[in-house]
Amino acid sequence: MxxxxxxxxxxxxxxxxxxxxxxxxxxxxxxxxxxxxxxxxxxxxxxxxxxxxxxxxxxxxxxxxxxFADHAEFTMVRAETLGGVHTVLDKHQDAGLADDISPxxxxxxxxxxxxxxxxxxxxxxxxxxxxxxxxxxxxxxxxxxxxxxxxxxxxxxxxxxxxxxxxxxxxxxxxxxxxxxxxxPGEISRMLSILFEADLDPLLGDRSVHMAFLTQPHPQTYLMSLDPQRRRWVLGTSDPGDRGATRDDCEALVHAALGGEPPLRILPPVPGSTSPALRFxxxxxxxxxxxxxxxxxxxxxxxxxxxxxxxxxxxxxxxxxxxxxxxxxxxxxxxxxxxxxxxxxxxxxVAEFTMRQALARASTRLGADWTDREATIVERTAVMMGYRYGSEDIVSAEPAAVGTRFPHLWLPSGESSLDLFGSGFVLLTSSGGEAWGRVGHESLTVNRLPIDLPGVDPDGAILVRPDGFVAWRGRACPDDPQATIDRVMAASLHGNSPVTESSSVLSPTEFPPPSVFRR
Missing domain, CATH: 3.50.50.60 (FAD/NAD(P)-binding domain)
Structure with missing residues (x-):
């Protein structure tokens, strides 16, 4: 294999x-x-x-x-128990970007x-x-x-x-x-997770809850609804050590979090296991x-x-x-x-940046002091889509900048620009890009689009990798586009693309001859 x-x-x-x-x-x-x-x-x-x-x-x-719930309906609360008084949490930090950011x-x-x-x-x-x-x-x-x-x-x-x-x-x-x-920081808490079924409507009444952050049975407890009918739930709580080994233990922990004792059924989380809970x-x-x-x-x-x-x-x-x-x-x-x-x-x-973002949210929602004091909470969609490879300023870049995910643009065909990517490299050019249409490479497809491309002139071009990230951007068409593409593709396929650590040796529009790359 x-x-x-x-x-x-x-x-x-x-x-x-x-x-x-x-x-x-x-x-x-x-x-x-x-x-x-x-x-x-x-x-x-x-x-x-x-x-x-x-x-x-x-x-x-x-x-x-x-x-289950779209973002506008998703309700997060903080409370001592689910049946107690709720404080609705503000979701501004994860409000979501405009719908046109993705197809x-x-x-x-x-x-x-x-x-x-x-x-x-x-x-x-x-x-x-x-x-x-x-x-x-x-x-x-x-x-x-x-x-x-x-x-x-x-x-x-x-x-x-x-x-x-x-x-x-x-x-x-x-x-x-x-x-x-x-x-x-390493391990910041031992958690016990319990999957269960129960009718919690008598406890909630007309209140809508999808995620609750609770202080019972232990601080840093969360309860999450898993279906629209509010019948399947998962409870996560600080690992009580000697409790949680039996179904009775798990039921007692759930009842403490609920602030009541409705009938419930514990569901095994691991196929083939007799353990009623998952520790992690x-x-x-x-x-x-x-x-x-x-x-x-x-x-x-x-x-x-x-x-x-x-x-x-x-x-x-x-x-x-x-x-x-x-x-x-x-x-x-x-x-x-x-x-x-x-x-x-x-x-x-990217992993280091995202870890700090997760820590900042954990501190805010679970009430723990885990926050990286230098971490400013960045909107969730920007964390997942807005990062840039090869840049110290990881979430600050203009659209289609080198090292970023190529942006979603609706095409006259009704497709998204993202639908052009996924297999080989794609060279995108616009209205004045006739010369680019004559270039060729075994790992490259050329697409001349009837729209303006961000960050380049009408005769410019953008090279996009199979994963949808921009490998190179030429603001205007050079005298010899084929020679340029040969050098750019050699760089991209030999580990010297501008989106790597060695980007300092290459500018976005000028590449050394192919002989500098290993064969």
Whole structure:
């Protein structure tokens, strides 16, 4: 196989989906027998939907979504117990940008349901997904990766791959094996999560609550509704240590949070497990390295984030989206292996910035003193869509600047500009761009659009990578556009694109001859 992915949660399955979309042979192994039933992330943000739109999954996700609540209706409160007096929380910090920023809307859908759809789409595209299989050990060198896998029946097999991707969660065994440290506050709380069904209307009356931050049974408790009928809920509370091991314990903790004792049914969060609750560390840290030779870290294996803001899953899927096209380009011989170094260079600063944003929200909503005092809360959509690779000022850039996500623009055809991206590189030009239409490259498609492009003259051009990020922008057409494209593509495919750390050696419009790049 070409790539072995360890971990079959949202990020691991998405990694396989994006790899399969690019035609890369990949296998996913997941130690659990099935996807977790615990909902974790409650909805897919528009940026997540954009990435799934590229691989044809958006329609299925929309059909599977429910009418949980749009942002305008979503009510967050603070209270001692759910049945007590509520203080409605202001959502100004996550108010959402204008609808025209994306062709996609957020989709209210539980993470476990979304994972099943990602899994199915990955399999349709050729990914091999194996539940009930764990990684026993592995080794890697310049030639590839050798891994030993243990099946549920205890059978051990040996497989080889060219690359290994660790999507094995916050306690990543692969990260520990590689000796990669984490930087950040670390574990800030131990949490116990309980999934349950109950009719809470008698407690709520005519009050609408989708998320409640409570002080009972412990400070930093949250309660989240999971369906429009307000029958399925998830409770998260500081881990009481010796409590939560039995259903009676869990019921007592839920009743304390509710401020009443309505009948309820505890739902097991892990398939095949008898445990009534899920224990986990609520932490904030980023791995010091996202790559070690032929091994890459994605998702929680690479960064831990508190839940407020819903950044963890979105950031992890964006990791996979960034890495997949680069691996595909290298594995097919279209790019130098140096391109893979840009994965850490681009994603690590974004993860650090997003972690600080999650911490700031956690401090505000859960009442804890975790805030990075230098972190100013940035609007949620800007955190997910507005970052810029290769810039210290990570969320400040003009539209279509080098290193940013190319903006959504409606085209006369009714398509979004984002629908042009997803496979190879795309060169966009406008009304005066006739000369660009004559350039050619095996990894490039040229699109002359009947609209003005941001930041360039009518005869200028913008080069967009397969992941939808701007790799280069030429404000006007040079005397020899083919020579320019040859140099720009050489830079982009050899790890010297302006969106990497080595951008200082290249200006957005002038590139050295191809001979400076490794072949």
């Amino acid at each position: 070409k790539v072995l992915v360890v971990g079959g949660g949202l990020v691991g399955l998405s990694t396989a989906l994006f790899l399969a979309w690019h035609g890369v042979e990949c296998t996913v192994v997941e130690r659990h027998q099935d996807v977790l039933r615990h909902p974790r992330m409650r909805s897919l943000a528009p940026r997540l939907v954009e990435m799934y739109r590229q691989v044809g999954l958006e329609p299925e996700l929309v059909r599977a979504g429910d009418a 996609c809307r957020g989709i209210p859908i539980d993470q476990d349901r979304a994972e099943r759809l990602v899994w199915r789409r990955a399999k349709q595209l050729g990914a091999d997904v194996r539940f009930g299989v764990s990684l026993k050990d592995f080794s890697h060198d310049g030639a590839g990766v050798t891994a030993r896998l243990r099946a549920a029946d205890g059978t051990v097999s040996t497989v080889t791959a060219e690359y290994l991707i660790a999507a094995d969660g916050a306690n990543s065994g692969i990260r520990h094996r590689l000796g990669i440290g984490m930087t950040g 560390g609520l932490g904030a840290a980023v791995a010091d390295r996202f790559r070690d030779g032929r091994v890459f870290l994605v998702g929680d294996a690479a960064h831990h984030m508190p839940p407020p803001g819903g950044f963890g899953g979105a950031t992890g899927v964006a990791d996979a989206h960034n890495l997949a096209w680069k691996l595909a380009a290298v594995l097919t011989g279209r790019a130098d292996s140096a391109l893979l170094d840009t994965y850490h260079a681009e994603r690590h600063p």
